[in-house]
Structures are given as structure tokens and as C-alpha cells.
Amino acid sequence: MKIYKRSATQSKILDAMDLVYDKLIEFKKKSKTELVIMKDDKIVRIKPESFNK
Numbered sequence: 001m002k003i004y005k006r007s008a009t010q011s012k013i014l015d016a017m018d019l020v021y022d023k024l025i026e027f028k029k030k031s032k033t034e035l036v037i038m039k040d041d042k043i044v045r046i047k048p049e050s051f052n053k
Helices: 008-031
Strands: 035-039 042-046
Touching (some): 008 035
16 A cells, blocks of 8 residues: 655645535535535435534
């Protein structure tokens, strides 16, 4: 198994993606709308009450 080092830019991008994810969940909870994702090649709708990270 190879181990890869992340560049500073890659780390910043991943940190930003985590922040966007957190803000998306917060927004969906606040607006009480479903989150639509793809799981096992199927479209799934998740209700705001059951959001977990």
C-alpha cells in the first residue's frame, strides 16, 4: 500500500469541503428540507431529523 503526502493546496481544499458539508447540513436542518444523496447506486432522501456526520 502506498502512502501519499498531501500538498498544502490539497489540505486546504479538503478542509474547505468539510466546512461546506457542515454548512450544508446546518442549512438543511434550518430549512427543514430533505438531503438527496446517492447510496449504492440509488437516490436516497434523508430527512433533517436523521442527519448524522
